[in-house]
Amino acid sequence: MRKNKYFMGISLGTPPVFNLVTIDTGSTLSWVQCKNCQIKCYDQAAKAGQIFNPYNSSTYSKVGCSTEACNGMHMDLAVEYGCKRMILVSTARYGSGEYSVGYLGKDRLTLASNRSIDNFIFGCGEDNLYNGVCQQTDYTAFSYCFPRDHENEGSLTIGPYARDINLMWTKLIYYDHKPAYAIQLDMMVNGIRLEIDPYIYISKMTIVDSGTADTYILSPVFDALDKAMTKEMQAKGYTRGWDERRICFISNSGSANWNDFPTVEMKLIRSTLKLPVENAFYESSNNVICSTFLPDDAGVRGVQMLGNRAVRSFKLVFDIQAMNFGFKARAC
Numbered sequence: 001m002r003k004n005k006y007f008m009g010i011s012l013g014t015p016p017v018f019n020l021v022t023i024d025t026g027s028t029l030s031w032v033q034c035k036n037c038q039i040k041c042y043d044q045a046a047k048a049g050q051i052f053n054p055y056n057s058s059t060y061s062k063v064g065c066s067t068e069a070c071n072g073m074h075m076d077l078a079v080e081y082g083c084k085r086m087i088l089v090s091t092a093r094y095g096s097g098e099y100s101v102g103y104l105g106k107d108r109l110t111l112a113s114n115r116s117i118d119n120f121i122f123g124c125g126e127d128n129l130y131n132g133v134c135q136q137t138d139y140t141a142f143s144y145c146f147p148r149d150h151e152n153e154g155s156l157t158i159g160p161y162a163r164d165i166n167l168m169w170t171k172l173i174y175y176d177h178k179p180a181y182a183i184q185l186d187m188m189v190n191g192i193r194l195e196i197d198p199y200i201y202i203s204k205m206t207i208v209d210s211g212t213a214d215t216y217i218l219s220p221v222f223d224a225l226d227k228a229m230t231k232e233m234q235a236k237g238y239t240r241g242w243d244e245r246r247i248c249f250i251s252n253s254g255s256a257n258w259n260d261f262p263t264v265e266m267k268l269i270r271s272t273l274k275l276p277v278e279n280a281f282y283e284s285s286n287n288v289i290c291s292t293f294l295p296d297d298a299g300v301r302g303v304q305m306l307g308n309r310a311v312r313s314f315k316l317v318f319d320i321q322a323m324n325f326g327f328k329a330r331a332c
Contacts, residue, residue, distance in 0.1 A: 005211060006146050006308065008156055009049075011110040012122075013057030019049040023144065023156065024211030025318070034102065034124035054105055054124060063104035063121060111158070140321040145332035146210070148278065148312045154332055161317055167326040170268035172318070173205070182206055182325050184304070186267035187221060190232060194224040204296075206304040208316070208325070214294045216305045222295035225264075229291060232262040245298050247291035248284060256289050276329055279310050 006023045012032060019032055033044055035053040044051055054060040102124045109120035144156040170182050184206050187194050200220050217225070226247050230240045233249045238260070241248030251257070264280040266273040284290040292309040296302060315331035317324070 005213075006154070009112055012052055012120075013054070013107045014059040015057075016108075016110050017050050017052050017057075019052060020047065022211055023146075025208055030120075030122040031102070032122060032124065052124070054107070057107055059118070060105060060107040063106055115158075141317065141319045143315060143317040143326075144210070145315045146308055146312050147332050152313070152332055161319075164315070164326075164328060167315070167317060167328050168271040168273070169324050169326045170271050172320065172323045172325050174323075182208070182268055184217075184266055184268060187217075187225065188263075188265040188267070189225065189228040190262040191265075192228065194221065194228055196220055196224040204302055204304050206306055208311075208318075209305040210308050212299075212305050212307040213292075213309050214299075215292050215307045215310045216294050216296045216299045216303065218302075218304060219295040219297055222293060225291075225293060229262060233260070236260045241288065241290070245295055247293065249289050251287060254287070256283075256287055258289075261289065271327075273327060274329070275310055279312060279314075279329075282309060 007020045008023055009018060009020055011018050021030075021032065032052050035051050104121060105124050106119045106121045109117045109122075111117075141161055142156070142158045143161045145154050147154040173183060182205075184201050186198060186201060187196075197220075200218060204218060229247055229249075234240065237252045238249040238256075239252060241250065249256070258277055258281075261277045261281050263277070264275045266275070279292065281289050281291055292307065296304060299305065311327065313330050313332055315326075315328040317326035319326065
């Protein structure tokens with residue numbers, strides 16, 4: 001983990017070239033930085049591995065403009081593209097506004113378990129990793145658990161996963177060709193529903209984005225959440241911070257007691273995501289505790305995202321084949 005992003009080691013090509021890549025469920029396409037990058041390159045730290053040179057790999061091939069893989073990628077990405085002997089693709093990442101531009105290629109992907117996937121399609125440009133790996137396995141699913149800190153181990157499983165009777169499930173819903181969304185139906189603080197029209201919750205989809213730290217909710221929902229949290233915390237001797245777009249509290253007694261903080265629940269189809277206090281809040285600075293929620297206009301207006309702070313130590317399962325999303329708290 002670094003700067004609220006989670007990384008994993010992969011190897012690409014033959015012979016394999018090691019790269020440390022971001023695990024990002026909010027991106028449609030996998031990316032690595034390639035030589036010779038002609039648009040905009042960035043400094044790649046030595047510990048992140050060598051910059052991948054596709055022309056040194058005996059198993060690398062370009063994805064042509066007229067191929068089914070190319071057409072499928074452009075339908076998923078919903079962006080304009082051009083052809084110049086190879087495919088020029090561009091994708092924008094939710095939340096940060098970052099983008100990657102480059103060419104589509106395919107090569108052998110090797111994971112830490114020494115499992116290899118041939119003809120893995122990726123963008124040769126800048127870096128990020130998508131759950132598209134799972135589309136090239138025997139069972140279309142993946143699961144992961146991001147640890148809360150460096151002292152605990154996390155995990156990532158691609159393909160078939162261990163069934164767990166303690167997992168809670170909600171439905172994945174296709175939206176814009178991608179099954180990466182769930183519908184939020186209601187929200188509660190200390191078991192009390194927010195004072196808001198329930199229709200607002202279902203007016204926009206919610207994406208689970210492992211590459212974004214905070215959770216973004218629609219501004220009317222955020223305002224109601226702010227009001228409910230502030231009421232609970234002021235009753236326990238805390239002062240609301242000055243930043244209107246971030247819900248933070250300072251203890252009037254000089255030290256914050258985590259047991260004072262309210263529970264937060266997000267009601268989904270068939271289940272409820274109950275956030276432990278350490279997932280709903282974090283220590284921003286000495287004696288300043290902030291909520292992990294932000295209004296959508298602090299990110300991308302109209303886009304709701306469940307960020308990684310809210311689900312750290314949760315086991316999350318994207319069972320795309322069965323169109324289910326599962327979760328279990330304090331699993332790693």
